[in-house]
Amino acid sequence: MHGNDLILVLLTQVVLILALSRVVGLLFRKFRQPQVVGEMVAGIALGPSLLGWVAPKVFAYIFRPDTLPGATIHSDPTEYLNVLSQIGVIFFLFLVGLELDPKLLKNRGHTAIVISHVSIVAPFLLGASLALYLYPNLFNAAPHMGFTSVALFMGASMSITAFPVLARILNERNLVKTNVGALAITCAAVDDVTAWCMLAFVVGIAKANGVGPGIHTAIYAIVYVIIMFFVVRPFLRRIQVVYDRQGKLNQGVVALIFLLVLGSAWTTEAIGIHALFGAFLLGAVMPKGTQLVRTLMEKVEDFTVIFLLPIFFAFTGLRTQIGLIDRPELWIDTLLIIAVACMGKWGGSTIAGRACGLKWREASVIGVLMNTRGLMELVILNIGLQEGVITPAVFAMMVIMALTTTGLTTPVLHWIYPARLFGLGESVAKARKEKKAAFSVLAPVSLPASGVSLARLAAMLIGPPPEDPMVEPGKLFALHLKRPTELELLTPDLRDPSPADDPALRPLLSEARTLDVPTEPISFMTRDVAADIAAVAAGTHASLVIVGFHKPVIGMTILGGTVNRVLRLCRADVAVFVDRGLAERPADAGPPRLLVPYMGSRHDHLAMELAARIGRHAKASVTVLHVVAPAPGMEPPLHAQTAVTRIFQDPTQPTPVELRVVYDASPAGAVTGAAADFDLVIIGVADEWGLRSHRFGWRPERIAQESPTSLLIVRKSDLARSATPRTGVPNRSV
DSSP: OOGGGHHHHHHHHHHHHHHHHHHHHHHHHHTTOOHHHHHHHHHHHTSTTTHHHHOHHHHHHHHOGGGSTTOOOOSOTHHHHHHHHHHHHHHHHHHHHHHOOGGGGTTTHHHHHHHHHHHHHHHHHHHHHHHHHHHHHHSTTOTTSOHHHHHHHHHHHHHOOOHHHHHHHHHHTTOTTSHHHHHHHHHHHHHHHHHHHHHHHHHHHHHOOSHHHHHHHHHHHHHHHHHIIIIIHHHHHHHHHHHHHHSSOOHHHHHHHHHHHHHHHHHHHHHTSOHHHHHHHHHHHSOSSSHHHHHHHHHHHHIIIIIIHHHHHHHHHHHOOGGGOOSHHHHHHHHHHHHHHHIIIIIHHHHHHHHTTOOHHHHHHHHHHHTOOHHHHHHHHHHHHHTTSSOHHHHHHHHHHHHHHHHHHHHHHHHHSOGGGSOSOHHHHHHHHSOOOSSEEEEEOSSGGGHHHHHHHHHHHHOSOOSSTTSOOOEEEEEEEEOOOHHHHHOGGGSOOOGGGOGGGHHHHHHHHHTTOOEEEEEEEOSOHHHHHHHHHHHTTOSEEEEEOOOOSSSSOSSSHHHHHHHHHOSSEEEEEEOSSSTTOOGGGOSOEEEEEESSOHHHHHHHHHHHHHHHHHOOEEEEEEEEOOOTTOOOOSHHHHHHHHHHOOTTSOOOEEEEEEEOSOHHHHHHHHHTTOSEEEEEOBGGGTBOOOSSOOSOOHHHHHOSSEEEEEEOOOTTOOOOSSSOOOOOOO
């Protein structure tokens, strides 16, 4: 291998790292683990602990080509990965600093400060005490490692909480807006600040040669912090003013902020407290609760988290040699490290929370969440290995501890605090207390442009407000669910706006006001759209859930994917609206014409009931198309006429209805042939029509594809289901 092939080696390494980290990360999400845990495991799998053990020649070819026979590369190619990983961690720590907001302490100051400080002091003391036992056994091969530095580092490494990973877990568990979730984020924020200050002190002690250099480092650090708060911070506020005036973040400002990040990192490295602390502090002093922070996050976050951090995980994996733990007593030491870590962080936080008045369940949740170490622990461990404070064997033990404590968080949290114990936000709680409306519609909005057609369809179903004040009016619940970024989770001023001000709901709310339809907006963050639609439908007592259809990326299916899960999870009636021009129908075109295919199922009965509602409120004409398979001497069936008479008979508000019997061996063909003469086809979910909800969405749906007019595909609820909307829902097809 020649030196000019080095770029090919580096590109091979990066491609392999990114591909494996995404695949393993997504796989871990399937098992209710944060994706970052899978990415950490992928990084370790690429190192000598797995790839180097299973396929040593492949490992040597990809990550150590300089060791192959005949190689002419004289530098370690993994050093290029080291440089990329260090740049990635520098900008990641800048992002972590951006996420920290002093307003997180608002109204939770006393409890949060007590829990966070106990969760720092307890593991620090236990970690430092553990060093008394580990030092003679594990650090005797490195006599230059002073006990003071080792004890301080062990204590600091036990005290860390992974602020970003904790935020992702809260997001995935829908705990963001609960009191427990908000308190956990606050405690983790205080923990991060304290832990990084401790780490800066520990690194300063480790790097200093004697008391004099240590004092100089401390003085330089204090001067640096003062300059950051009283010089750099006001300057950043002026940048915020420029951003507000221009309304955009130009490349010059972004370049300036990047220079400040790198300059701050260089300064702290030069004075002896590590470059990462400088990047973190610059993010911490940025003006919070501003659009500048949001825009800056959007520009930096994806490239850092998706591209650079997996390289850091891989480089950590190259350093992790689990094979060094080659004796039973070393594995016992590893288990002891894990036990002490959990005892200090989990136990300390739980006891502190209980002492502050929390119930045991909530206090335990705080303890479990604070025990999450994840990526931040790997950052600290790499610093310790780089500065010569810990040995490679201890490094491997501590990496196992970081993975174990992070991996335990989600399953233990699910056991201690199941989903049924927390709600979905103030809007849903308010809707639960309201009296059930006579007929209510829940309309989840994904694309703002679909809001107008959903509002018009809901208005035809709900009808005008009743003249009798004793009659309960119908209601439209407009729902917008979105997946938040970590910044929106952690920065109070940038969380989702009031539902009434949600941009995604504005078109629907405006049209609903024009049509005089009582509307209640609901908006919150989610990680499981279908489950939360089902939960909101139950909480609001919705009579009908109308889901808008948007063309999928793959295939032409309508009743697959998320729609399938909504159909399976909702206990309310569900309708899937395929708009092919109904919303643009001119007002002077006359009453709408509705076609209701009928073959006798309960879903077909629901279709006729909804058509009758639209017929009364929108003066629509209805044609019920009863499709019958041809047979010699067969008389027209009577059950269709009976159903039409029962559903449409209303002397006060007669609906023009026609029952048309068609003999056709192809029910789907009969419907598509007749649909062109109507404005809306309301059809039940059934195999006879070629419509049945299916989980994977590969099945063709002839009526849905060939109908030239708008469709409302309806499914009658099965109230016999015993499952709750959010948990324990049976996995079965509708």
